[in-house]
Amino acid sequence: MRESREYSTSNTNSETAFTNETKEASTVSDGPEFLRESTEISAEVSGGKYGSEVNDYLSNTELMTSQEIAEAAHCETKENMIAEHGECMSDELKDMLESDETRDKLTVMSSEEYTQVFEDVDVNVLGHCDFEGNIYMKDISPEIVKHVSTHETMHLCANRENYYSENGEYVQVSGVREITTNEDGMISDNNQGLNEGLTEMYTMRELLNRGENNAAYLISSYSEARMWSQRMEKLAGKERVEAAYFGQDREGLRSEFNRLNDGNEKAWESFSRDIDLLEYSRSEAEIEQAKWCLMSQYSTMARNKYGIKEF
Amino acid sequence: MTVVRVVCDILEKRYQNISINDDEFISGISQYTKDNHLEMLMTVNETNNENIALVESFIEPLLELPEEFIVPYFVYYDEIKEVKKLSGIIFDIAYDVYKQRSMPDKIDEYEKRFMKLAACLYNCDGIRTMVEATISETIMDLDFAKGKTDKFSMRLSRRVSVGKCPAE
Numbered sequence: 001m002r003e004s005r006e007y008s009t010s011n012t013n014s015e016t017a018f019t020n021e022t023k024e025a026s027t028v029s030d031g032p033e034f035l036r037e038s039t040e041i042s043a044e045v046s047g048g049k050y051g052s053e054v055n056d057y058l059s060n061t062e063l064m065t066s067q068e069i070a071e072a073a074h075c076e077t078k079e080n081m082i083a084e085h086g087e088c089m090s091d092e093l094k095d096m097l098e099s100d101e102t103r104d105k106l107t108v109m110s111s112e113e114y115t116q117v118f119e120d121v122d123v124n125v126l127g128h129c130d131f132e133g134n135i136y137m138k139d140i141s142p143e144i145v146k147h148v149s150t151h152e153t154m155h156l157c158a159n160r161e162n163y164y165s166e167n168g169e170y171v172q173v174s175g176v177r178e179i180t181t182n183e184d185g186m187i188s189d190n191n192q193g194l195n196e197g198l199t200e201m202y203t204m205r206e207l208l209n210r211g212e213n214n215a216a217y218l219i220s221s222y223s224e225a226r227m228w229s230q231r232m233e234k235l236a237g238k239e240r241v242e243a244a245y246f247g248q249d250r251e252g253l254r255s256e257f258n259r260l261n262d263g264n265e266k267a268w269e270s271f272s273r274d275i276d277l278l279e280y281s282r283s284e285a286e287i288e289q290a291k292w293c294l295m296s297q298y299s300t301m302a303r304n305k306y307g308i309k310e311f
Numbered sequence: 312m313t314v315v316r317v318v319c320d321i322l323e324k325r326y327q328n329i330s331i332n333d334d335e336f337i338s339g340i341s342q343y344t345k346d347n348h349l350e351m352l353m354t355v356n357e358t359n360n361e362n363i364a365l366v367e368s369f370i371e372p373l374l375e376l377p378e379e380f381i382v383p384y385f386v387y388y389d390e391i392k393e394v395k396k397l398s399g400i401i402f403d404i405a406y407d408v409y410k411q412r413s414m415p416d417k418i419d420e421y422e423k424r425f426m427k428l429a430a431c432l433y434n435c436d437g438i439r440t441m442v443e444a445t446i447s448e449t450i451m452d453l454d455f456a457k458g459k460t461d462k463f464s465m466r467l468s469r470r471v472s473v474g475k476c477p478a479e
Contacts, residue, residue, distance in 0.1 A: 213377075217376070217377065217380065217440065218440055226372070227372035227373065230371070230372040230375075231368075231369065231371075231372060234368065234371070282399045282402060282403065284396065284399075291346065291347055291348060292348050295347060295348040295349070295351050295352075296348075296351065298352075298369060299351045299352055299365070302352070302365050302368060302369075303365075306361075306364065306365075308361050308365070
């Protein structure tokens, strides 16, 4: 099974294109948002709060190779996530993140080379992270590389587990996402959209904390999943969300979410499914229904959270 | 107080340079509140402050975006929505072509409408980063549907690969 936290890109080659600028579109392949190369991307970085050495490093990105830019973003992200969320992380995860080996597993390559090396990957994929923690990405632009590297590294910082459940199902966990394969090979993929939303929420925060506003806002600024992740975090609590995403306490988040929904035990599943519909469905009716359900849940949760009684 | 008024007040308080009297801006806010069922957060049994707090809490993630994103987001709300709708229709047509079903006669009409809107949005700085990938993918789908290329857009390659393996 191929792990595909991918960003992707594609040339349009369209006769109907209305601009002469390069048209490379990209997306997190298992997520809702498309990424897009800007033809006028500045590599200027405003520095940040993480020490002069790193600031010097980042403020000279115009002199850096894409590989160096990706590695700088990767290392900064790891360092900051350990500092901010390390208490939730397992020792195994922290050990892995503290190791320099993860940087050695990060490779930026030309689009041509990427396509040649990963023949089985869709032609328009921009990069991916496999289950061994190897991150590969195409050299598109400095800002895209920063965002992609931060996003992929965020996935790496999220809790990862593989185990067999009591009933013999093989479970793969990444953040809040759970992929379950039963003995007959049937696959159940849960919390996909929500996991992408959370990953992008933490990615945006990390980029903005580093002063990388261009890289942050160039991509996926209006992700519905990210915004719903933020709303959920505000209602269910920052600590519970980080414990679920970076740690192994997904149940704590689920039960608090359900409690705020008047104890409805199906509330979390419903929320997760509606986020997936919002992001991946092409049916207007389905999306409309999902939005109604999400707002209905939000209304209940917010009133319970803030002690506002609806009569 | 209507939910549209509440959103306007919140935006006015948050952003100093927003011109709340702009008809297109208010129209976009109105459509946004309708699409997201924000009226659910406004009940007569609650105080104005409680209603406002609930609405503000909901739109908070949007308000974290820079002002240059917020204004065009509402001003061009209808156009963005229409582009996404047309993009979905064109995507379905491309999939039908892949499945060797017949291509509807309306493809040229959809293309014309889509490209006109896309050109408008693509030239708006605040909106461009939000829609350009959708536009690019849709152009690929258009080309595929019309037989100009055999390359799949990313979303089309995902749809035709459904069931092969889970993404992750």
